[in-house]
Amino acid sequence: MISDRKLTFYHAIPSRSSTVHWMLHELGIEFDVKMLDFRKGEGQTSEYLAINPLGKVPTIVHGDTVVTEAAAICCYLADAYPEAGLAPAADDPIRGEYLRWLFFSPATIEPAFIDRVRQYEAEDCSQNSYRNWETLMPILLDVVGKADPWVLGQKFTTVDVVLGATIRFGCMFGILPKDPVFEAYIVRIDARPAYQRAQELDAPYFAAAMAG
Numbered sequence: 001m002i003s004d005r006k007l008t009f010y011h012a013i014p015s016r017s018s019t020v021h022w023m024l025h026e027l028g029i030e031f032d033v034k035m036l037d038f039r040k041g042e043g044q045t046s047e048y049l050a051i052n053p054l055g056k057v058p059t060i061v062h063g064d065t066v067v068t069e070a071a072a073i074c075c076y077l078a079d080a081y082p083e084a085g086l087a088p089a090a091d092d093p094i095r096g097e098y099l100r101w102l103f104f105s106p107a108t109i110e111p112a113f114i115d116r117v118r119q120y121e122a123e124d125c126s127q128n129s130y131r132n133w134e135t136l137m138p139i140l141l142d143v144v145g146k147a148d149p150w151v152l153g154q155k156f157t158t159v160d161v162v163l164g165a166t167i168r169f170g171c172m173f174g175i176l177p178k179d180p181v182f183e184a185y186i187v188r189i190d191a192r193p194a195y196q197r198a199q200e201l202d203a204p205y206f207a208a209a210m211a212g
C-alpha cells in the first residue's frame with residue numbers, strides 16, 4: 001500500500017517547505033524530517049543534489065519515489081492519502097477546478113510576486129504567465145473573496161494549503177495589497193490546528209534563523 005511507505009521530508013526554515021510541513025500535519029501522517037541548514041551548505045551536498053539537483057527545498061522521499069516542487073508534493077500527498085479528504089477524486093467534476101487553483105500559485109502568482117518585488121515590468125505582458133499585476137489582482141480577490149469558507153466551498157482542500165500559504169506570504173511581506181478579503185482568509189487559515197502545529201514546531205528554527 002502506498003501509505004505504508006516510509007516518508008522523509010526535507011525542510012529548511014524559513015522557506016517554502018513550510019507549506020509542505022503544514023500539509024503533512026493536515027494529513028495527520030507519520031514522517032521523518034531532515035532539516036537542512038542552507039547557511040552550512042546542506043542543500044549543496046552530493047547526497048542532497050542526487051535527489052534534488054536544484055539544491056532547494058521542499059523535497060520528499062516516499063519509499064523509492066522522490067517528489068520536489070511544493071505544489072506537486074502537496075498534490076501527490078493528497079492523492080496518496082485519500083482518507084484525509086484533501087483532494088477530490090480523479091472522476092469528481094470538481095477535480096479540474098481543484099487542479100486549476102492548486103497550480104495557480106507556483107505557475108502564475110509566484111512569478112508575479114517576484115517581478116513585483118524586483119520592480120520588473122515586461123514590455124510585452126503576453127509573455128508573463130500572470131499577464132500583468134492589474135489583471136491578476138481582481139482574479140485573486142475574486143477567488144479568495146468567494147471562498148466560503150474555502151476555495152472549493154465547505155470542504156478544506158490542498159488548494160487552501162498551497163494558495164493559502166501564498167496569500168499569507170504575499171500579505172506578510174507587503175507584496176499583496178492590504179485587503180479584508182485576504183485578511184479574512186488568513187484568519188481562517190491561522191485557526192487550523194494543523195497550521196498551528198506546524199508553525200509551533202518550526203518556531204525555534206525560525207527564531208534561530210532570524211538571530212543569524
Ligand SMILES: N[C@@H](CCC(=O)N[C@@H](CS)C(=O)NCC(=O)O)C(=O)O
Pocket residue numbers: 014015016017038043055056057058068069070071106
Ligand atoms: N519551485 C520550487 C522552488 C523551491 C525554492 O525556491 N526553495 C527555496 C526556499 S523558498 C530554496 O530552497 N532556497 C535555497 C537555495 O536556493 O539555496 C518549489 O516551488 O518548491
